Amino acid sequence: MNNEMVLTGAKIVDPVTGYFGPADIHIADHKIFRVDKKKKRASAKGAMNLKGLYLCPGFIDMHVHLREPGREDEETIQSGAEAAVAGGFTAVACMPNTEPALDSAEGIKFVIERARAARARVYPVGAITVGRKGETLAPMLEMADTGAVAFSDDGSGLQNGHLMRRALEYLRAIDLPIISHCEYSDLASGGVMNESFTSTVLGMKGIPPIAEELMVARDIMLAEYTGGRVHIAHVSTCGSVELIRRAKRARVRVTAEATPHHFTLTDELIRSFNTNLKVNPPLRTRKDVDAIKKGLKEGIIDVIATDHAPHSIEEKEMEFDYAPCGMIGLETAIGLVVTELIKKRILSWPEAVAKMTVNPARILNLPGGTFEVGAPADFTVIDPTLEWVVSKDDFRSLSKNSPFIGRKLTGRAVMTIVGGEIVHSLI
Ligand SMILES: [Zn+2]
Missing domain, CATH: 2.30.40.10 (Urease, subunit C, domain 1)
Structure with missing residues (x-):
């Protein structure tokens, strides 16, 4: 041996x-x-x-953006994997909103080949629709055969309910989940932060919680209707937690994740106009943060995922209205979990670690996440x-867009x- x-x-x-x-x-x-x-x-x-x-078993982050192909100045599969292992993650699942989008077997193969030289395991998520345009279904079964572990049009919500239904039906046969970025763009239209007292004070256009919750409700109902499996990405509102709670009680095949920033930060911080606080879904209110923590405690939210989203300094140096959404998260996640959840007695060590290991492994059918012999x-x-x-x-990430610096x-x-x-x- x-x-x-x-x-x-x-x-x-x-x-x-x-x-x-x-x-x-x-x-x-x-x-x-x-x-x-x-x-x-x-x-x-x-x-x-x-x-x-x-x-602990190696941490698995089921929601990261590695920017390759397309924006290798912001992150590559290699540099993203470096950031992952520096943050304690041994595996990551990367989202398909690259340029071009990972919407074909060739795209999935490209990631898997590039990942061979990376220090962490990298599992590609394929797009649900061609070009993530929300118009035609991408060849999901072919991508699954090539190694895609889930499907998502992450970065924007899939507006078309008929396509979401069909996608859930196709994937039911091979038991892979849809990872749903829940946001109705007509309801969110033009918003740059949470719609709240703070957005009114700052005179900024808000994204109302209902833009997320309505799609969470739709996708839960479609999962129940089709028997498919849906994973709600980056839950940000109190209402979403409640919808998922009810769905789990009714035994719908739904799982969910929350990010460290959504259980740590509130929209009031945007008074600083720090563009590293601009994320999608947006930071919400104290009430939402508390609901997410409660959801984590009660097992309504299964997973802690970072939504690691690298952006260049030039892009983030724009005015708040024009800056792109996203913050990096791989290297600060465990520190925030310990500081905000474990030290404050919201989660025990085994509970917190489950949300970063065995739970994402089960949702994506990945090896690891346990101390089982042979793992x-x-x-x-x-x-x-x-x-x-x-x-x-x-x-170690090529990008530095973190509001947690300092x-x-x-x-x-x-x-x-x-x-x-x-x-x-x-x-
Ligand atoms: Zn997303």
Whole structure:
């Protein structure tokens, strides 16, 4: 056997069993070979001592934008994977809103081939419609055969209900989900921030919560009607959480994700006119932030995903109205999860880790996310008490558009292991 290694001394965070205690993990042939919870710790040569640290299955971010092909100045598959492992993510699913869009088997193949040289595992998401134009269905089954793990027109909502119905019907047969960016463009039209008291004060055009909620309701109903599987991307409103809660109670096949920025930041911050706060869906109110946290706690929201969206400085230096939407998130996610959710006792360690490992793995049918014997040896090692300040100079992403620069966070990924190889280490 090659690639043998023993990780010892850490507390393991097992998102499947909820076990949160000491164990030794034995790795061989790039896979988990044995998990040893006995008191006697490994002292064998080659054992790596991770005392004081937490060892989790490798984090999976099911919603990132890698900008290749098309905007390699902002991010590439390679640089995005570097940012991923620096943030503790061993795998990412990349969205198809590249230029051109990933709407063909060739596009999916391109990503998979480029990803071979990347440090993290990269799984492509295919477009639902050709060019993400919302007019004709893309060859989804062909893309699935080539390796697409889900389908989405992310970046904008699929306005056409008939196409959403057909897409859910096609994918039902192969049990892949639609990842729905829920937003009716006629209701959102022209908005640059949340429609609220703050948008009125600032004189900015608002995007009302109903622009999201109406499509969440439609997609839940279509999932129920077709028996297909829908995953609601970046839930941002209190009303969306409530719709998903009701749907789950009725056993509709719906899952959902929330981003660190939507459980941390409110629209009031936009008084600063910092364009790094301009995201889609927009930052909402305190009430929405609280509902998202409650939704995470209650399991209504299954996944924490970053919606990592790199943009160049030139693009973000425009006036707020004209700047593009999005912020990078891979390298700040775990710090925000620990600081905002775990330290504030919203989620326990196993609960938080489940939303970044086993839950996205199950939704996308991916390997990993657990400590099962035979699973890939992908791990994230966290220093749970490490305090650090987010610095622009530390970002491995090619883009620096983060509103969290200068913020003090607790908890950081100090080592990332993919397939038994250390791909990132601060220790
Ligand atoms: Zn989106």
